[in-house]
Amino acid sequence: MARDGAQYVCQSCGAVQTRWGGQCPACGAWNTLVEEITSRPPGALKPASAARKSRLAFEGLDTQTPSPPRLVTGLGEWDRVCGGGVAPGSAILVGGDPGVGKSTLLLQVAASAARAGARCAYISGEEAVEQVRARAQRMGLADAPLKLAAETSLRTILEGLKAEPFDFAVIDSIQTLWSDAHEAGPGSVTQVRAAAGELTRLAKSRGVSIVLVGHVTKDGAIAGPRVIEHMVDAVFAFEGERGYPFRILRGAKNRFGATDEIGVFEMGDAGLAEVKNPSALFLNTSGERAAGAAVFAGLEGSRPVLVEIQALVAPSAYGNPRRAVVGWDSGRLAMILAVLEARCGLSFGDRDVYLNVAGGLRITEPAADLAAAAALASSAFDQALPQDCVVFGEISLSGEVRPVSRIDARLKEAAKLGFRRALAPQTEVQTPGLKVTSASRLVDAIQRIEHADWP
Known part of the structure; x- marks a missing residue:
């Protein structure tokens, strides 16, 4: 019992x-x-009979309430993902794999905001103040007027943030905090939920923007109950593939900006450097393009990004052909292979198929279908696509090439980087200096690739 x-x-x-x-x-x-x-935390709600009666005040939609200005930290890629700066009184949850650079990123954000005149605090529950200070000196941030502290007691942190009028605070990390109102251990669901709730209420009542660092599970999800993601105003994922210096800050939820917005950084000896032109970073501009490679003009949030999709179709040495994909949905690859076989006459039943998105970027939008199909056909025919050609479009099960969103932005980004041709769905959009080859059916695009029929 x-x-x-x-x-x-x-x-x-x-x-x-x-x-x-x-x-x-x-x-x-x-x-x-x-x-x-379970124990009753201090300040818990009293029974309804003892509660003081109060009237709920309603307001209309036409009430004019001026919005406070956003806190622009000066780190452009962070501010982009936040929606143009950090909203006052917001709570942001940042998650990522161990060693990806979450603490490095947020130390740079806090130091940059402090240099811009904001009153900022960095509270670490995993490192001593000396360790944080030493890392800041290696990154060239020692002159930033940033307040440091090392603490895991939730009550002490709340009292410290109330004692001084901070504008921006980083808590690293939410899993290390503990509340004396609960007897569960640090990192448990009860403690994480209580700490997130108290810090979120503090952010709303005091107008201080709080960033919470969250650990992730082996599946990549943020550890703890999902209710934390509902409580905060924004959830950012800091991603990076091992072996690549590139890091991507991706917004999964944002009440004050666009979702799926990305910020791109490059990890170096002095910390993270902003990447102003990610398209140039993910493309290989040296030499001619090899067979099996296609440049995809995609969108990440509001930003157009060009990335190379690589495919290899090779005879299978065993009875069961292998299908391997990196940076794309494996189910989407299976669908594209089935459409190529059923609608275009290509056979992959006795061939191994490998598909890779260069640079460690992960693509989720359906507009990459035509680029993946072009890379597969290019490898199967051993026929390279033109060096100055970009490809994008969604493929239906009937073999039609369907239109995608924001074609104009994709074409402008391609023209800016020196591309002169595009294989795309039917469109009336015209971009100076770029010739668009429209394809309404997948079989037409595959025939162009097979016979190198390019205008």
């Missing part, structure tokens, strides 16, 4: 059970129920 005041919380989904079990009934995870002793 469970002890009085005890409950069992799933460390995977946050569901609360009255009895222990080997499997969580809510999410199905095994051995994730942990006993936690």
